[in-house]
Amino acid sequence: MTVQKSKIGLVLVGLLLGILMAAMDNTIVVTAMGTIVGDLGGLEHFVWVMSAYMITELAGMPIFGKLSDMYGRKRFFLFGATVFMIGSALCGTADTISQLSIYRGIQGIGAGALIPIASTILFDIFPPESRGKIGGIFGTAFGLSSIFGPLVGAYLTDFVGWHWVFYINLPLGVIAFLLVVIFYKETKIHQKQSIDWWGAITLVGAVVCLLFFLELGGQLYQWNSPVILGLSAGFIALFVLFLFAEKRAKEPIISFEMFKKRLFAGSNILALLYGGIFMAAVVYIPIFVQGVYGGTATNSGLILLPMMLSSVVTAQVGGILSMKVSYRNIMVLAGAILTAGFFLLSTLTPDTSRTLLTLYMVLVGLGVGFSFSVLSMAAIHHFDFNQRGAATSTNNFIRNLGMTIGIAIFGIIQKHDFSGQMEKLTSQLGKFNADVDPNHILSSAARSQLPEGLLSTITDALASSIVNTFTWALIPAGCTLLIVFWMSNERMEVNKDEVHAVQADKSFK
Structure with missing residues (x-):
């Protein structure tokens, strides 16, 4: 033994x-x-x-x-x-x-x-x-x-x-x-x-178009450019073809039958939302610390440690609670904590103490941590060994897709807000010093070149753009509560037959 x-x-x-x-x-x-x-x-x-x-x-x-x-x-x-x-x-x-x-x-x-x-x-x-x-x-x-x-x-x-x-x-x-x-x-x-080749091809094509649309739009190409419009049209067309392919496939890559289970469907929608919300905190809290407080890149990365540690705690707690409490009830608690955490992040100012910011991060981490364990277990709840790989991979795919979409959407919001404030500032103060670029505000070298009053104005603008981004993140955070109440109310049950099968399975040499 x-x-x-x-x-x-x-x-x-x-x-x-x-x-x-x-x-x-x-x-x-x-x-x-x-x-x-x-x-x-x-x-x-x-x-x-x-x-x-x-x-x-x-x-x-x-x-x-x-x-x-x-x-x-x-x-x-x-x-x-x-x-x-x-x-x-x-x-x-x-x-x-x-x-x-x-x-x-x-x-x-x-x-x-x-x-x-x-x-x-x-x-x-x-x-x-x-x-x-x-x-x-x-x-x-x-x-x-x-x-x-x-x-x-x-x-x-x-x-x-x-x-x-x-x-x-x-x-x-x-x-x-x-x-x-x-x-x-x-x-x-x-x-x-049988392998669902048409589903695989159209899924890959749709994902390629969607990610390039999000990555390139507003960056290398304008949103109304032929390239971006073509990518959006390609995504829509391929996604529609994917839906048709999956309906006709004997063994679809992503089974719509699975989504008929409200627990599975709800856990995947929550995974999408939690993925995007989580990335808003991971990306913009370090930028706030480095750009507004003036911390170093290393310190701005380490400041996430309390949030990550608190997420580890509730990931473990969520797994333990799943044996006694329904997945839905656990995620109600998680959604409430997450929403409260982002509400507090939306109140940040340059004068907010780092102690308070740390407490806000701990709340966000506690809310997110439950999703790591609970949603992955809820996704496989109704499925046996031969479907578990598809259920787990679908849940991981959708969470990662949420992270990617979240980075892109919240990036667009923050950049648009900050750029707008910089344009107003430029019109008020005339041209900036030719050697100073406000977009390099995270650089200690660039900060040292700015007069104290101008530096304060730019950091206020950066702080405001990040806080507005956290405010927008309250929308998907609030949506998690709505989706949770729609989920069915199962909890983990120990299946004796499955336990015996695991014990009898000689999985180790």
């Missing part, structure tokens, strides 16, 4: 390393982008470095989840780890931004397999009474990726070289690969099914 528990622990480490690598990669790369662009050039194309990864990751999640139901989890986890490491090695050798973008797309394919399949294996190998704790650990991996990604990326870029932002994945990937391949022996309970 002791040996078996130790092997379970080793498999758990391998799976969490896979999740951590894939979840952390974007946050690591963001901090290195300035140096990478300075080295490789191609400033006008750097957006593709981020987009290529997100597109292939998002498109791959539901596809690999479905394939894992059909042919087994282990082979696709190992496939994802291998492709991710190959992409990471190639990224470190890139000589141009175009090469780096292509290699990042390869990385994203691997990530699209790693995250949903690792989380599905976790729910497969642990009995129902342990899934609350496992859901909390799963949430912890995502929280740590948001904290340590920027810090590790900044350190490697400054002291080792930006290439190691990608090479660091190789030793971690090898450890994850070996732990799973050696210690995890998968059950043979699989079901051969």
Whole structure:
């Protein structure tokens, strides 16, 4: 029994390393982008470095989840780890931004397999009474990726070289690969099914169009430009075709039958909303600290630590409560705390103390943390082993889609607000000093060049734009409460047959 528990622990480490690598990669790369662009050039194309990864990751999640139901989890986890490491090695050798973008797309394919399949294996190998704790650990991996990604990326870029932002994945990937391949022996309970190729193709196409629409609109192209209008039309057309394809498919990539379960549908809508809301806090609280308080980039990243730690606490608590309280009742509490946290964030001013900001962040973290464990368990509640991969990957796909859409939408709101205030300020004060760019207010060098009165005016404008962004985030936060009350009222139940099946399954050598 002791040996078996130790092997379970080793498999758990391998799976969490896979999740951590894939979840952390974007946050690591963001901090290195300035140096990478300075080295490789191609400033006008750097957006593709981020987009290529997100597109292939998002498109791959539901596809690999479905394939894992059909042919087994282990082979696709190992496939994802291998492709991710190959992409990471190639990224470190890139000589141009175009090469780096292509290699990042390869990385994203691997990530699209790693995250949903690792989380599905976790729910497969642990009995129902342990899934609350496992859901909390799963949430912890995502929280740590948001904290340590920027810090590790900044350190490697400054002291080792930006290439190691990608090479660091190789030793971690090898450890994850070996732990799973050696210690995890998968059950043979699989079901051969037909592959929904039309659904996969139209889904990938729709995701590509949507993400490019959000990434490029208002940045490289005007919103009314032919390119952006074409992307929006392409998304609508491909999404409609995807809906038709899924209705006709024998084994759809994303099953509409699953969405007939109110618990599954509600948990996925909540995952979309929570993903976007969470990113509003993760992105703009550090900017507020660095741009308004005048903190350093490292300090602005570390200030998220209380929020992440509080999210870890409620991820664990949510898993434990799921055995005694319905998913819906837990998420009512989560939604109320989250809404209260963002309401308090919407009251921030440059004079708000850091202690109060920390308390506000703790509230937001407490509200978000429940979603990490509770929504993932609610998503698989009605489904057996042969559907669990599709259910989990759909939930992960929709949460990540929410994060991507949230970054884009809240970015548009904040940028538009700040730019508008800067235009008014320019008209009032005449032209700024030619050497001073208010958009570089996060730079300590730029801040030192500004007269104290002008610096205060610009930081007030930045603070106002971020606070307005938090105010807009109250809309989806409030919507979470409406969706929660629409969910059905199940709670986790320990199925004796499933417990016996897990205990009898020789999943470990």
